[in-house]
Amino acid sequence: MARSAVVVGAGISGLATAHYLRKAGVEVTILEATGRTGGKVNTVEVAGLPVDTGPDAFLTRGVELQALVAELDLAKDVVAPVSGSYIWSRGALHPIPPGGAFGLPDRIIPMLRSRLLSTSGVMRAGIDIVRPRTITGDDPSIEDLVRPRFGDEIYQRMVEPLLGGVHAGDPAKLSARSVVPDIYGLAKANRSIFLALRKRRKNAAPPTPPLVSLRGGLSRLTNALNVDVQADTPVTSLPDADVVVLATPAYVSAELLRPRKPELADELAGIPYVGVANATLAFRPQDVPALPPGTGFLVPPVEGEFIVGCTWLTSKWPQLANDEVVLLKCMVGRAGDDRWESMTDEQIVERLREDVRRILHIEAAPHTTRVQRWPRAMPQYVVGHAARIDRIDRLMEDLPGVHLTGAAYRGAGLAACVAQASKTAARITQGAQ
Numbered sequence: 001m002a003r004s005a006v007v008v009g010a011g012i013s014g015l016a017t018a019h020y021l022r023k024a025g026v027e028v029t030i031l032e033a034t035g036r037t038g039g040k041v042n043t044v045e046v047a048g049l050p051v052d053t054g055p056d057a058f059l060t061r062g063v064e065l066q067a068l069v070a071e072l073d074l075a076k077d078v079v080a081p082v083s084g085s086y087i088w089s090r091g092a093l094h095p096i097p098p099g100g101a102f103g104l105p106d107r108i109i110p111m112l113r114s115r116l117l118s119t120s121g122v123m124r125a126g127i128d129i130v131r132p133r134t135i136t137g138d139d140p141s142i143e144d145l146v147r148p149r150f151g152d153e154i155y156q157r158m159v160e161p162l163l164g165g166v167h168a169g170d171p172a173k174l175s176a177r178s179v180v181p182d183i184y185g186l187a188k189a190n191r192s193i194f195l196a197l198r199k200r201r202k203n204a205a206p207p208t209p210p211l212v213s214l215r216g217g218l219s220r221l222t223n224a225l226n227v228d229v230q231a232d233t234p235v236t237s238l239p240d241a242d243v244v245v246l247a248t249p250a251y252v253s254a255e256l257l258r259p260r261k262p263e264l265a266d267e268l269a270g271i272p273y274v275g276v277a278n279a280t281l282a283f284r285p286q287d288v289p290a291l292p293p294g295t296g297f298l299v300p301p302v303e304g305e306f307i308v309g310c311t312w313l314t315s316k317w318p319q320l321a322n323d324e325v326v327l328l329k330c331m332v333g334r335a336g337d338d339r340w341e342s343m344t345d346e347q348i349v350e351r352l353r354e355d356v357r358r359i360l361h362i363e364a365a366p367h368t369t370r371v372q373r374w375p376r377a378m379p380q381y382v383v384g385h386a387a388r389i390d391r392i393d394r395l396m397e398d399l400p401g402v403h404l405t406g407a408a409y410r411g412a413g414l415a416a417c418v419a420q421a422s423k424t425a426a427r428i429t430q431g432a433q
Helices: 012-023 063-071 109-114 119-129 142-150 152-167 181-189 193-203 219-225 250-257 262-269 345-360 385-396 414-429
Strands: 004-008 027-031 043-046 049-052 086-089 092-095 211-214 244-246 273-283 296-298 307-312 326-332 368-379 402-404
Touching: 004 012, 012 027, 012 219, 012 244, 012 414, 043 368, 049 326, 063 414, 086 152, 109 119, 119 142, 119 152, 119 193, 142 152, 142 181, 142 193, 152 296, 152 307, 181 193, 244 250, 250 262, 262 385, 273 345, 307 345, 326 345, 345 368, 385 402, 402 414
Parallel strands: 004 027, 004 244, 086 296, 244 402
Antiparallel strands: 043 049, 086 092, 273 326, 273 368, 296 307, 307 326
């Protein structure tokens, strides 16, 4: 077993990997190029309240992350959001129908009631029940898997905004196998995705909140893992150590590995990324008309809006509820829409104010704003991603002692990153190179 290791990158992936290695008795040095740890996990104060300007929740089904939260004595502070969200479509907010997954339905009546789709659009979606099995190949795009079976309206008004909100990606390019493996598996094993989803719902255990957060913000998790990080320490070449873990974005890892393995660097650099941003707006409660019950809304790309989505934070999270301020976090940017990148913070806020005024009828100006930019933040699992990862794994065999982990490879959410960190540490401590 390795006695020491260098971890490059102090985001959740690097911090968790270091944690697991230290538990196994490995001496770990963590190097971080910036002045702070946590990566995209970033809790800041806005109008006196803790706001996560990166991810604000994690999947409850991630067993490794659940165990880590418990180990760090944070389980008592896990909080669930209220339920219910909307899609802005054709000039109105429509509730997202309950059930289904990633915008795919498992019930007809809730779709009709939401009025998100036209009656003909709902009927077209129902054709999936009687369609023959679709032949899509081993790695179809999400569009290839969904659109022929459910039609244009489900794809444009539900699938595109929901996946855009999570991955900032274009379903026409994203790999169903890598991004929505559950749906991909159902499609491979069943003739009808609708019927398979309905059967899964009927056989499922009682529902639990799929997403939760931490009271005080998710930086409490990364802060609890922040042990002896050497911040403000850029790494420009592969460290000389027995074991090196690169927990950096794929494009950064590519340049560190290029002198040793150019072919591997090219594969890593080929993983595309999308930049996003958000602005948190604080209003006086008396200036905000009553918001619909729930968490917020998403906007389909077909609408052509600047705003991608909006979360009413002080309604979504019970721990933020108060009588002094209403917080809205508005998201911009996704694949194919980088308008925000050429704008100043003030221009982003002003443009979002126009959208919020039109959609939520808030005329007043926010008294506090906070813009967060995340350039090249979201790795895109495009068609061919699984094959690329297989090639990367084979090329890594020529670099014993060097390991890759992080959002670019086998899951981008916090739970997936912690699961990968656990596996990476296990490979190291068990002597597998």
